[in-house]
Amino acid sequence: MKAGHPTTVWNRTASKAGQLVAEGARLAPTVGDALAAGPLTIICVTDYRAVYELLDASDAELDGRTPINLTSGDSAQAREAARWTEQRGARYLDGAVMAVPPAIGTAEAVILHSGPQTDFEAHRPTLEALGTVTHLGADHGLASLYDVAGLAMMWSVLNAWLQGTALLRTAGVDAVTYAPFARQIAAGVAEWLPGYAQQIDSGSFPAEASALETDVRAMEHLIEESEAVGVNAELPKLIEEFGRPGGD
Ligand SMILES: NC(=O)c1ccc[n+]([C@@H]2O[C@H](COP(=O)([O-])OP(=O)(O)OC[C@H]3O[C@@H](n4cnc5c(N)ncnc54)[C@H](OP(=O)(O)O)[C@@H]3O)[C@@H](O)[C@H]2O)c1
Incomplete structure (x- = not known):
């Protein structure tokens, strides 16, 4: 948001998004609405089980979207999530955050990405607003x-x-x-x-x-x-x- 990107946010406990909404973010009422808000969706929740719970939501349309999953997990989970989302028409990138929350939005935040390079390059300028980003290779498991x-x-x-x-x-x-x-x-x-x-x-x-x-x-x-x-x-x-x- 500080870099000028129109941003839509969603969180299971909606009240936690209050500060971002006060600063200008749009609050999506559902996961599907959040996914529909723009071509790029960054997902960061506790674990991959939560990721599937979100994406399985009845109104979540993945076709033509690029979800970038920064949730921590292992390489097999990343590859499986790529397969699962690509089957539903998405262009999936996986990622790993090597930073604490206050560092996000500064060069100190190291954020690793893996998956198809063209998809990463398409969103690189946006992703760079979050930290120092690196693309490690096409294998979705590499970031983990x-x-x-x-x-x-x-x-x-x-x-x-x-x-x-x-x-x-x-x-x-x-x-x-x-x-x-x-x-x-x-x-x-x-x-x-x-x-x-x-x-x-x-x-x-x-x-x-x-x-x-x-x-x-x-x-x-x-x-x-x-x-x-x-x-x-x-x-x-x-x-x-x-x-x-x-x-x-
Ligand atoms: N914090 C760090 O320093 C740090 C550093 C590197 C990587 N990470 C990784 O980043 C990810 C998030 O960490 P965090 O520190 O933000 O954790 P957190 O503060 O515990 O937040 C967890 C988030 O996941 C959501 N969530 C959990 N289960 C869900 C479900 N079933 N459906 C929908 N939403 C669900 C929670 O929603 P509610 O608000 O509704 O509970 C909350 O937004 C983790 O994978 C973690 O390993 C964190």
């Missing part, structure tokens, strides 16, 4: 897969950070003091990714600077240290297990 890959990275880094803060706290070092060092390590590790990507894609994993056994011994050291000072050692134990011969 990138979303969870990003979460795997985020949660792994954050848990590793907590492991370090807990270890250092046992010697009276606070997290603020440790943070610049942790940041430097994380940035350094990030630099390795393109090189490792080539190894993964080529299926060739030469022992370069150090052999895996050396890293496993380092991980054992981390486990011993954690246990000695009473810090949870489950995360380093899991990583050490991956590094042992036969570990996955």
Whole structure:
């Protein structure tokens, strides 16, 4: 709306749309009315079950519409939703929001899209009003897969950070003091990714600077240290297990 797009809104609990309506949005009385309001419809509800409940509404006409579903789900759900809506004449794009609500409408909001590129390009200028948008490919499942890959990275880094803060706290070092060092390590590790990507894609994993056994011994050291000072050692134990011969 701030970017000047005439906007129609619908929410199951209509009162929650009150603020947007006060700011100039048109309130659709039904889902069908919302879909009919324009060629592009952005759907963002709790889960895919809710998406089907909405789109199955008796007056919802999908033919000729482009629903863009930003609801979180897995890749199979995205592909199935594409099949389901396309059977009803829609041009479906899936998507994933990697941002908190206050960031929406700013460049900080990373919004991933997947599905036919022509459909994405047709609506790109509108979608760009919501954040930094990326089209990942024609496979509708890609946005969900990138979303969870990003979460795997985020949660792994954050848990590793907590492991370090807990270890250092046992010697009276606070997290603020440790943070610049942790940041430097994380940035350094990030630099390795393109090189490792080539190894993964080529299926060739030469022992370069150090052999895996050396890293496993380092991980054992981390486990011993954690246990000695009473810090949870489950995360380093899991990583050490991956590094042992036969570990996955
Ligand atoms: N919030 C975040 O930071 C964030 C970040 C990234 C991605 N996401 C994703 O964005 C999606 C929405 O999240 P949210 O934070 O907006 O959740 P939320 O505040 O809990 O809102 C859920 C929305 O879904 C609607 N809904 C649920 N079941 C429905 C049904 N059966 N029929 C019709 N409407 C239904 C709710 O309507 P009522 O108002 O009537 O209950 C409400 O509008 C989720 O998939 C979430 O994973 C959220």
